[in-house]
Amino acid sequence: MTARRLSPAILIWTALGLGFLALWWWGQALVFRLALLPSVEEGKPGWMVESFTNEFLRRPPWRVAFAPASDRLHLDKHDTSLSAYGIWRASRPGLYRFLVICDDYADLGLDGRSVGSMSPAQQAYNLDEFTVRLEPGPHLIKLDLHNAGEKGYAALLVAEPDQLDHEMVSGRAVAFPDLSNVHNWWLMLGWVRMLWLPGLACLCVAALIILLPRAAGLGWPALATACLVLLAPAALIPPPTLDKAPFSDRGIIEKLQLEQPRYVFIGNSIVESQVDTKRLSELLGGAKVSTVITYGGFTAYDYLMFKNVVLAADIHPKQVFFVFRGTTLTQPTLRTEGEFRKIIESMSHEREDRLDQVLEGRHTWAQRVEAWLGERVFTVSASREQARSWLDQAALFLAIPPLPGNKPQKWRPRLKAAVNARFGLAMLRGAAGDLVEADPAADNGRPDYDFAGNVEYSFLPAIIELAKARSVGLVFMRAQERPGPKGPPPQDPRLTRYMEQVRAYMAERGIPFHDFTGDPELPLSMYASGDHIADPRRYSEILHRRLQGVFR
Amino acid sequence: MSFTSIEYLMFLAAALVVYWLLGHRLQNVFLLLAGVVFYGWVNPWLLILLGGVVLASYACALGMVARPQWRRLLLWAALVVCLGTLGVFKYADFFLSNLGGLLDALGLPTFHASLKLILPVGISFFTFLCLGYCLDVYHGRLQPRRSLVDFALMACFFPTLQAGPIERGGHLLPQIEHPRRFDPAAFRDGLFLLAWGFFQKMVVADNLSLLVNKIFALKDPDFWLLWTGVLGFTFQILADFSGYTDIARGSARLLGFELLRNFDQPYLSHSPADFWRRWHMSLSYWLRDYIYIPLGGSRVGPARAGLNILTVFFVSGLWHGANWNFIVWGLYHGLLVLAERWWRRLVPRALQEAAWTAPFKVVFTFALVAFGWLFFRETDLGWIARYLSLSPLAPSEAGDHLITLYLFYTVLLYSLPLWAHAAYDRLARRARPGTGLARRLLLFRPLAASLLLLGVLTLSSPASGVFIYFQF
Secondary structure, eight states: OOTGGGOHHHHHHHHHHHHHHHHHHHHHHHHIIIIIHHHEEEEEEOEEEEEESSSSOOSSOSEEEEEOSOSOEEEOSTTEEEEEEEEEEEOSSEEEEEEEEEESEEEEEETTEEEEEOOTTOOSSEEEEEEEEEOSEEEEEEEEEEEOSSOEEEEEEEEOTTOOSOEEOOGGGSEEEOOTTHHHHHHHHHHHHTTHHHHHHHHHHHHHHHHSOGGGOOOHHHHHHHHHHHHHHHHHSOOOSOSSOOOOOHHHHHHHHHHOOSEEEEESHHHHHHOOHHHHHHHTTTOOEEEEEOTTOOHHHHHHHIIIIIITTTOOOSEEEEEEOTTGGGOTTTTOSTTHHHHHHHTSOSOOHHHHHHHHHTOOHHHHHHHIIIIIISOHHHHHHHHHHHHHHHHHHHHSOOOTTOOHHHHHHHHHHHHHHHTSGGGBOGGGHHHHSOOHHHHSSSOOOOHHHHGGGSSHHHHHHHHHHTTOEEEEEEOOOOOBTTBSOOOOHHHHHHHHHHHHHHHHTTOOEEEOTTOTTOOGGGBOSTTOBSOHHHHHHHHHHHTHHHHO | OOTTSHHHHHHHHHHHHHHTTSOHHHHHHHHHHHHHHHHHTTOTTHHHHHHHHHHHHHHHHHHHHHOGGGHHHHHHHHHHHHHHHHIIIIIHHHHHHHHHHHHHHTTSOOOOOOOOOOOOTTHHHHHHHHHHHHHHHHTTSSOOOSOHHHHHHHHTOHHHHTTOOOOOHHHHHHHHHSOOOOOHHHHHHHHHHHHHHHHIIIIIIHHHHHHHHHHHHBSSOOHHHHHHHHHHHHHHHHHHHHHHHHHHHHHHHHTTOOOOOOOSOGGGOSSHHHHHHHSSHHHHHHHIIIIITTTTTTSSOHHHHHHHHHHHHHHHHHHHOSSHHHHHHHHHHHHHHHHHHHHHHHSOHHHHHOGGGHHHHHHHHHHHHHHHHHHHHOOOHHHHHHHHTOOTTSOOOTTHHHHHHHHHHHHHHHHHHHHHHHHHHHHHHHOOTTSHHHHHHHHHHHHHHHHHHHHHHHHOOSSOOOOGGGGO
16 A cells, blocks of 8 residues: 555545544434434423514514414414424334425425425415425424415325325424524534535545546645535535425326226327327217326336326226337336436325336446436436426516516416417427427437337336236227328338237237228328327227227 | 437546556557447447548558559549548438439439438548548648558547547647647646536537427417527527537547637627638638638639639538538528628728627627528428518417517527626636636636536436437
């Protein structure tokens, strides 16, 4: 070992790094052990409430109060806010779902971290659900309530892991932290959560001093600056609020239960452009037809919709139709990472073992590293949406400035809606729509044409197993991609072989499969934007004719 | 391998560690192998094509010196290999379809044939580089290199392989042949260039492309909406190509190389000719040295000089893509440069050089260049004609005015970093080493690098696309 490797700089940076990491690991427990738990009085449950005259002028509070056993927190003055602190114990590890019901709006925090903010635009009965993964033990809850009207209230409910219904977190369930400086301890808990960053930075500097050759001429100030440059963004990016987006498809389940369809079509906007449920229902002698659409979705979305919506609705359809393009059937990771992760989560329950297994199995080493960096180090996916929305808000602000008579609160949301409508599929021209529509191949670089080799690592076996267990018939259809002016779209010979394998696989399992590619009734004139159909009514008639045997 | 993929970052990091541990000769062999891996990552078969062009150029150049009597013949051989490769892979289908269309229009028996070959990434760049080398050797401006490794490394240097800058033998070969030393300052500059390049591509260009693609996909855009889209594309293409170039230059600098500068604040140009001295400079100077000057340049009569300019811009348009819109775009710029020449003759010199006219000239040039991007962005001539017929006074869809305003501000917000960088660049050029300004800028750089990284992480577009110039 050279003298350089034993230099004091290395020892100092290593010690600093390990010190920060130790504080990060044990810091939260220390704050509870040394400050918060000793302040709790036995037999005195309730919230510690700080009230403010104005949401933005928070310090000092004009009143600090104890709110004893009560289901709700109340504000009775116009334009006031409160922060309620309480120590609450989680009984077991897992994903907890917190439901906040309030008037006007509230923010929920746990252990120095913001868990969710409700929209100030909504007033009166305001309701939102936030999900957080928690370890068993004490947790400091902070509920901020803002009241712009006459009277305000907030109620907090929680559903434990695997528990369907929420239970009220009343004043009886929380312990009162009798500390005048509870807000500072709250901040401390937040800072402790970030200590892994300086710890990692210091260890990086020590590692670089050891690894880099002396000839590089880089002293520790340069290396420390480099580490700081790389890790500073991680400190600046707001940490993710939700550990998992709450399941949001209960509305579709209720819709299906109301409709009680005999035939269900699952897919993305392509299916929406193809199936006219009313017309198809007429052609089927009144048998109900429903569509379950996830815009921009691919096979992972179809699997989750089938499992968590169609089967969960308990409607026993005769047949469920899946529509796909190209090789997407065996590309399970399409649109499941990055910002799409939250969409997948919103369609998932707390445990989705099969989903995780399929997705993990298909990740390359580079994707794993990217996911680790994006999700763990820089927490990008959570912040990306927020940062983009700030930019969007800035453009809206400039377009509709807050001038007298402009009514920005009213017109900005309307402008956003108008922009979305102006660029809707019906407004796009022919093939140019491809530019704004997803190209399945573009999502993963190059399609893999080996169906037989990949099918076991896709969602197809899971879908078939589920359908078999619930005695639901399956039908798979391949949508024709946009044809050219002179005929059907050109077919890659490898794709033709892929489809032959799909056909054989389905035939072996007795599952009907229809490929619409090359259908003489689907010329270019039938298409709107990209692969979307211009006339769903006519397409439904064609579909009915082609699948007579299936519908019989 | 795409520059904006995590694979590239890992590839670069691993390559840097190994590279700086090796001696000079081994460094060159290692870089050549890295170039081969980089280029063959997605489609290894394309390496055969790249290898063929490199070997043919290497052999022809050596032969020109060894067999002076065959110099002309060998130059023709190099021209046939380089331009033939380009012709077959890039232009064959274009010419076949146009020939078929022409025969059809003339009422003669026609055909519908196409080769449907894939367009190898960077084909226009590496063929031009090899061709330039052979021409330099032919004219005696450069000694042919005996070391195949050095020559092949010049052609397969991975930072420049996919979209330039189009290097010159006289510039890159000496850097390859001389030992390179690790320079912390250059390394720091390289990292900063990388961060800025990633930001330009992933934040500015990719986000603007979402907006621009939507506007150009509309069935019925009104005048103002369309031109907001064109304005968006004006910034998108700069951020896209300049972003690529900066990643290439940054990567090269980490390896101890200095590549040619490709952009020099082109949207602050004072005239169309000035624009071409600042935009894709490596191509502009290539065309000037190997086409314009051999044709006689401006030393011939005015008519011939005008024709030379149009020829160069016709080639420039065609180089960008095998489609009529690129040819129209090239000729449009040729006409602008010709118009500028006439303007210089007609307007008194004092007025031309008056300081107060500078902002007007910049704005006017920017408007002309932005107008030209319509021909570049829209590949369908029918749609171009339709767009040009739009009137600013025509009634538009209800609400389009506000939508246009919102999109216009979005474009402006995304273009702000480009303007900020232009200002920084201007300051950095003024700052003399050791002065207070230079020290302040040095302190500012780590902060700026962190902010760029933060921008890439939080604002990068969900639909990261390939670089526009990859298709050329």
